[in-house]
Amino acid sequence: MSDRDPVGRRSFLGFLGLAGLSLAGGSRRGVSDLLPFLKGPDDPEVPNEIVQKIMGERFGSREIKRGHVTLDMPPLAEDGRVVPVAIESDLPMTPDSYVKAVYLIVDHNPDPLVTVFHLTPAFERVKIETRIKMKRTCWIRAIVETSNDELWADYMKVETTLNGCG
Amino acid sequence: MAETGKAKIVIPDRIQQGDAIRVQTIVQHPMDTGFFRDANADLIPPWFINDVRVLYGDTEIARFEWTSGISKDPVVTFMLRADREAPLTFVWRDNKDREYRSAIDIKFGT
Numbered sequence: 001m002s003d004r005d006p007v008g009r010r011s012f013l014g015f016l017g018l019a020g021l022s023l024a025g026g027s028r029r030g031v032s033d034l035l036p037f038l039k040g041p042d043d044p045e046v047p048n049e050i051v052q053k054i055m056g057e058r059f060g061s062r063e064i065k066r067g068h069v070t071l072d073m074p075p076l077a078e079d080g081r082v083v084p085v086a087i088e089s090d091l092p093m094t095p096d097s098y099v100k101a102v103y104l105i106v107d108h109n110p111d112p113l114v115t116v117f118h119l120t121p122a123f124e125r126v127k128i129e130t131r132i133k134m135k136r137t138c139w140i141r142a143i144v145e146t147s148n149d150e151l152w153a154d155y156m157k158v159e160t161t162l163n164g165c166g
Numbered sequence: 167m168a169e170t171g172k173a174k175i176v177i178p179d180r181i182q183q184g185d186a187i188r189v190q191t192i193v194q195h196p197m198d199t200g201f202f203r204d205a206n207a208d209l210i211p212p213w214f215i216n217d218v219r220v221l222y223g224d225t226e227i228a229r230f231e232w233t234s235g236i237s238k239d240p241v242v243t244f245m246l247r248a249d250r251e252a253p254l255t256f257v258w259r260d261n262k263d264r265e266y267r268s269a270i271d272i273k274f275g276t
Contacts (some may be wrong), residue, residue, distance in 0.1 A: 011225065030259045093247075108237060114235035117244075121229035123249040124186035131237035133199070165235070166201025 011164065044139040044155050047107045054113045059151055063084055064143060068128075068152040071142035075156075080134040080164030087125035087142045091152070093119075099126050101145040108138035135163035169194045172264030175256060181248050183274050190243045193258050193266060199234040213265075215240060217259040222272075223252030249274055 043066070046052050072086040091099050102117040126144065137160055143153045143165050187221055193215070200212030216227040218230035232240070246254070257268040 109235050110199070111233045111235055113231075114233055116231040118231070119177075119227040120227050122222055122225070122247060122249075124245040127243075127245045129243040131241055133235050133237055164237075166199045 009059045015163075023025045025091040032140060043153070044107070044141070044157070047138070050111050051105060053106055054105065059143070059145075060151065061090070062151050064151040064153045066153055066155075068141055069144045071156050073140060073156055073158050075159060077134060077158055077160040078162065080136070080162045082131050082164070083134050083158065083160065084129070084131050085140075085142075086126075087126065087144075089152070091126065091144065091145050091146060093121045093123050093125055095121050096147075098147050099123075099144050100147050102126060102128060103141070103143040103145070104132070105141040105143070106132065106134055107137060109133070109135050114158040133156065134160045135158060135165040136162050171195065171258070173256065173258070173266060173268035175254065175268055175270040177254070177272065180243065181272060181274055185248045186195075186221060186245050187272075188243060189246050190241070191256055191268075192239060192241045193256070193268070194239050195258070195260065195266075197234055197236055197238045197240060200235055201273070213253065213260060215258045215260045218242075219257040219259075221257070222246070223250065231242045248274075257274040 004031060023089065030056070047056065068091050069087065069089045073083060077083040085104065087102055087104070089099055098121045099119055101119065103113065104115050105112050106114050115130070117128055119126070138156065140156050140158055143151055145151055171194065173191065176190040178187050178225045180200050196213055197215065198210050198213040200209065202210050204210050212233040212234055215232050215236070218232060219226055220228040230242070251273050253271050255267065258266045
């Protein structure tokens with residue numbers, strides 16, 4: 001997983017999306033409907049009260065901006081019991097400025113806040129890999145929190161068929 | 167189940183001071199969600215690791231909040247700045263308050 005280049009892949013898919021736009025002259029929403037694994041033009045809607053509550057408790061009213069973090073997952077996860085996740089960030093890890101937490105939210109899991117990684121500058125950079133369970137197809141949110149309390153996010157919709165949560 | 171808590175930590179063979187090293191860990195644990203049933207149709211009670219602490223020497227360098235949404239036999243991989251020779255210790259604790267511990271020495275040189 002570490003040897004893959006998610007940025008390169010994303011850029012390429014983004015290029016495909018743009019090409020589709022110019023050819024069809026349609027809206028970006030139209031393009032993302034055709035290619036459901038592409039990120040939508042806007043941030044995904046908060047899907048339910050549980051996710052709303054988690055985000056309220058953890059982030060308050062702080063703005064969550066896109067950027068500085070890359071969530072890499074298979075667009076189609078055959079087995080919801082074991083879905084690989086890689087979260088990377090280009091944010092610095094120095095004593096003055098670092099990523100203090102990485103949140104992973106799976107919108108339609110029974111317990112959507114699957115994990116929080118609390119970090120320190122002992123980490124050389126944010127490049128964390130693990131494996132998670134998914135109940136069904138939904139949006140995944142990777143949100144990083146800096147030592148200055150800024151929030152950066154990346155989102156991905158992952159399709160799954162086999163329920164991994166029970 | 168006898169193997170629950172058996173863990174492995176993998177770091178590079180050769181480390182120079184200041185290197186960014188890839189740390190890989192796996193710990194054996196069922197990570198039961200509490201929603202699945204056994205062969206007798208009885209619910210298997212939730213049993214999962216919910217707290218992970220990473221110590222470099224005596225310093226806690228990370229703490230992970232986990233739920234049963236982490237896959238069975240959890241793995242985690244990250245990049246550590248190897249700036250001193252010290253043991254790297256993982257302490258996994260589950261919702262039954264059982265604690266599992268594993269450590270590896272970070273040493274410099276060939």
